[in-house]
Amino acid sequence: MTNEQKMVKKSFLNLRDNLVKSFEKIDGGKFNFKSWKHSGSGGGTMAIIKGKVIEKGGVNISTVGGQFSESMRSRIPGAKEDPSYWATGISVVIHPKSPLVPSMHFNTRYLNTTKKWFGGGMDVTPSNKFEKEKKTFHQKLKKHCDNHNINYYKDHKKWCDEYFYIKHRKEPRGIGGIFFDYLNTEDFKKDFSYVKDTGKLFYNYSNYIIEKYKDHDWNEKDRIRQLRKRSRYVEFNLLYDRGTKFGLETGGNVEAILMSMPPIASWD
Amino acid sequence: MTNEQKMVKKSFLNLRDNLVKSFEKIDGGKFNFKSWKHSGSGGGTMAIIKGKVIEKGGVNISTVGGQFSESMRSRIPGAKEDPSYWATGISVVIHPKSPLVPSMHFNTRYLNTTKKWFGGGMDVTPSNKFEKEKKTFHQKLKKHCDNHNINYYKDHKKWCDEYFYIKHRKEPRGIGGIFFDYLNTEDFKKDFSYVKDTGKLFYNYSNYIIEKYKDHDWNEKDRIRQLRKRSRYVEFNLLYDRGTKFGLETGGNVEAILMSMPPIASWD
Numbered sequence: 001m002t003n004e005q006k007m008v009k010k011s012f013l014n015l016r017d018n019l020v021k022s023f024e025k026i027d028g029g030k031f032n033f034k035s036w037k038h039s040g041s042g043g044g045t046m047a048i049i050k051g052k053v054i055e056k057g058g059v060n061i062s063t064v065g066g067q068f069s070e071s072m073r074s075r076i077p078g079a080k081e082d083p084s085y086w087a088t089g090i091s092v093v094i095h096p097k098s099p100l101v102p103s104m105h106f107n108t109r110y111l112n113t114t115k116k117w118f119g120g121g122m123d124v125t126p127s128n129k130f131e132k133e134k135k136t137f138h139q140k141l142k143k144h145c146d147n148h149n150i151n152y153y154k155d156h157k158k159w160c161d162e163y164f165y166i167k168h169r170k171e172p173r174g175i176g177g178i179f180f181d182y183l184n185t186e187d188f189k190k191d192f193s194y195v196k197d198t199g200k201l202f203y204n205y206s207n208y209i210i211e212k213y214k215d216h217d218w219n220e221k222d223r224i225r226q227l228r229k230r231s232r233y234v235e236f237n238l239l240y241d242r243g244t245k246f247g248l249e250t251g252g253n254v255e256a257i258l259m260s261m262p263p264i265a266s267w268d
Numbered sequence: 269m270t271n272e273q274k275m276v277k278k279s280f281l282n283l284r285d286n287l288v289k290s291f292e293k294i295d296g297g298k299f300n301f302k303s304w305k306h307s308g309s310g311g312g313t314m315a316i317i318k319g320k321v322i323e324k325g326g327v328n329i330s331t332v333g334g335q336f337s338e339s340m341r342s343r344i345p346g347a348k349e350d351p352s353y354w355a356t357g358i359s360v361v362i363h364p365k366s367p368l369v370p371s372m373h374f375n376t377r378y379l380n381t382t383k384k385w386f387g388g389g390m391d392v393t394p395s396n397k398f399e400k401e402k403k404t405f406h407q408k409l410k411k412h413c414d415n416h417n418i419n420y421y422k423d424h425k426k427w428c429d430e431y432f433y434i435k436h437r438k439e440p441r442g443i444g445g446i447f448f449d450y451l452n453t454e455d456f457k458k459d460f461s462y463v464k465d466t467g468k469l470f471y472n473y474s475n476y477i478i479e480k481y482k483d484h485d486w487n488e489k490d491r492i493r494q495l496r497k498r499s500r501y502v503e504f505n506l507l508y509d510r511g512t513k514f515g516l517e518t519g520g521n522v523e524a525i526l527m528s529m530p531p532i533a534s535w536d
Contacts, residue, residue, distance in 0.1 A: 050536065168516045168525075231529070238506035239516070248436040248507070257436075261499070263536045267529035268318065 004188055005086065008110040009063055011192075012090040015199045016061045019092060020047055022207050023059075026214070027051035031059070036253040040066020046256045050263070053214050055097040058259035063088040068113075077182060078115030086112040090199070091243075093260040094206060099226035100213040102126035102133075102174065103233060103262070106202040107243075108195045117184040118195050122202045123160055123177030124209075127229035128222060133209065134175045141178055144201045148194040156180045166236050173236045230262035237261065272456055273354065276378040277331055279460075280358040283467045284329045287360060288315055290475050291327075294482070295319035299327070304521040308334020314524045318531070321482050323365040326527035331356040336381075337518070345450060346383030354380040358467070359511075361528040362474060367494035368481040370394035370401075370442065371501060371530070374470040375511075376463045385452040386463050390470045391428055391445030392477075395497035396490060401477065402443045409446055412469045416462040424448045434504050441504045498530035505529065 001009070020031050029051030037043040044062025051057075068076055068083040079085065089109030096103070108120030124137060138157070145153035160179035165172055178198070183191050237244050237260055247257035269277070288299050297319030305311040312330025319325070336344055336351040347353065357377030364371070376388030392405060406425070413421035428447035433440055446466070451459050505512050505528055515525035 056536065168522050227532070234502060235506060235526075238503060254436050258503075258535065261535035264495070264532065264534040266532040267526065268324065268531045 001086075004116075004192075005088065005110070005112065008192065008195075009088045011196055011199075012061055012088060012108070015196075015203070016047070016059050016090055018203060019059050019206075022203065023049060023054060023057060023094070026207065026210050027053040029054075034255070036256060038062070038064040038066065038253075039251055040064055044253065044256060046253075046259055048259060051097075053097060053210065055095050056263035057094040058092065060091045060256050060259060061089070062256070076113060077117065078113035081114045084113065091260075092202065092206075094210075095230070095262045096210060096214070098214055098216065099127050099218050099222035100216050101210050102130065103230070104202075104206050104209075105177075105260070106199070106206075108198060110195075115184070116188075117182045118191050119181035119183065120195060120198060121156065121160055121177060121179035122198060122205075123164055123174050123179070125174030125229065125233060127226040130175060137175065137177075137205070140201065140205060144197055145178065147197065148190070152180075152194070153178070164236065165240075166232055167240070169232065169235070171232070173233060224266070224268075227264060227266035228268070230265035231267045233262055234265050269354075272384075272460075273356065273378070273380065276460065276463075277356045279464055279467075280329055280356060280376070283464075283471070284315070284327050284358055286471060287327050287474075290471065291317060291322060291325060291362070294475065294478050295321040297322075302523070304524060306330070306332040306334065306521075307519055308332060312521065312524060314521075314527055316527060319365075321365060321478065323363050324531035325362040326360070328359045328524050328527060329357070330524070340518070344381060345385070346381035349382045352381065359528075360470065360474075362478075363498070363530045364478060364482070366482055366484065367395050367486050367490035368484050369478050370398065371498070372470070372474050372477075373445075373528070374467070374474075376466060378463075383452070384456075385450045386459050387449035387451065388463060388466060389424065389428055389431075389445060389447035390466060390473075391432055391442050391447070393442030393497065393501060395494040398443060405443065405445075405473070408469060408473060412465055413446065415465065416458070420448075420462070421446070432504065434500055435508070437500065437503070439500070441501060492534070492536075495532060495534035496536070498533035499535045501530055502533050 024030055027049060029049055031047040031049045033045055033047050035043060035045045042064040044060055047059045049057045065086045068079045068085055073079045073083050087109060091107035094104045103125040106122040110118055142153040156178035157176060160177045163179050164174060185191055244257055292298055295317060297317055299315040299317045301313055301315050303311060303313045310332040312328055315327045317325045333354045336347045336353055341347045341351050355377060357375060359375035362372045371393040374390040378386055410421040424446035425444060428445045431447050432442060453459055512525055
């Protein structure tokens with residue numbers, strides 16, 4: 001591993017530890033850890049919690065290497081010249097029990113082929129009216145992005161809106177967020193700092209929003225709306241999500257890939 | 269419409285009426301009917317029941333026409349010469365409330381391009397141990413197939429096993445059944461009779477198996493197993509089912525296409 005690779009890997013591991021600690025504190029329950037090996041080299045560890053506050057939540061980290069298949073090479077930057085890759089990533093999905101707390105998703109990754117880049121993002125999927133919180137959420141995102149590049153919020157919000165769109169239903173998955181890929185400004189420190197700060201923002205925001213609403217009363221109607229919204233989440237992930245498709249097609253760890261599925265969903 | 273097209277369409281409509289009548293009798297509830305128009309010509313009617321015995325069940329019929337898109341032409345027999353198509357079909361999915369009654373799926377269709385053929389099949393997805401019933405189910409299928417062609421059971425069972433296979437989980441969706449496509453022996457009456465008898469068998473079998481188990485006791489563990497099994501059903505339909513993919517990609521009626529989704533499913 002290069003120094004850069006070591007630094008990124010270590011920072012994702014730290015973030016994982018911090019997220020696990022804070023979610024366990026909020027929930028009262030414990031994460032279950034399970035390691036898996038990649039078909040190439042390396043592997044990952046998934047951590048799953050099934051708790052009272054977090055109905056189902058997963059935090060995955062992985063560091064893997066290998067050779068891209070023939071069909072992948074033309075699709076991945078820098079893989080045509082040499083199919084070898086190295087990647088490290090962290091991915092988080094939280095499905096809270098309370099319909100007043102949104103489902104939350106975050107991931108960042110660092111990919112190396114003959115090229116190097118970061119990818120990632122965070123977005124939020126409430127099932128209830130969330131107008132005020134939506135505004136606050138995007139204010140926080142904008143402030144975070146503006147600290148790094150004045151164009152990031154506009155660009156990465158747009159990317160998120162376009163990506164997390166459920167085409168067949170003509171509706172967005174949630175209320176947006178930020179999404180970026182192929183990020184390489186040729187200033188590693190700068191890019192890495194944006195990625196790390198995205199992780200911190202997710203840490204702060206998820207803790208804030210769960211704490212704020214977890215003990216508020218909700219009723220059966222709220223729950224029904226939540227379970228319906230979650231079925232759209234399933235549709236998006238299985239039909240459109242690149243990570244899910246990529247993972248399942250390349251023989252990735254099924255449990256880790258489908259960790260994002262909600263604990264229960266309805267198409268009633 | 270040709271005489272053949274009229275006959276097939278009418279027979280699917282009859283089957284729909286019989287299935288709806290028998291399911292309403294078993295359940296005590298009523299189907300809700302909703303018609304939709306196709307982007308080309310024609311359209312369909314979906315009938316959905318959300319009842320006490322049938323937690324969610326749908327019976328769709330449709331008769332549509334149009335022109336296959338450029339990308340479809342090379343994949344559909346006879347469409348290269350002329351992209352016009354005409355199709356009529358019936359499709360049924362039943363998700364019973366009791367975990368002791370399997371989910372059941374049936375469909376048949378008649379497609380005309382410059383070629384003509386039938387397609388269809390039926391299969392069953394229990395969540396409990398179903399060993400004895402599995403044997404009976406396949407005996408009935410074999411008897412039915414043998415009435416028409418001594419190779420059909422072997423061939424169409426194999427096709428079903430291969431089709432309804434959840435690759436990423438390395439497990440079958442259910443306990444099999446029969447599946448066929450591009451059926452044209454150049455004896456329309458013979459092929460049509462096989463298709464009609466498949467419908468009759470589904471009618472008889474679904475009535476038989478629901479009646480047999482609907483009032484048997486089950487417990488929370490049975491229900492949990494059922495909801496988990498249903499999540500695999502969702503995964504199959506969204507990731508692999510050709511009809512679902514075809515429908516969503518060609519701008520079909522989303523509600524009709526996703527009628528097959530279970531009322532509630534869990535990835536707990």
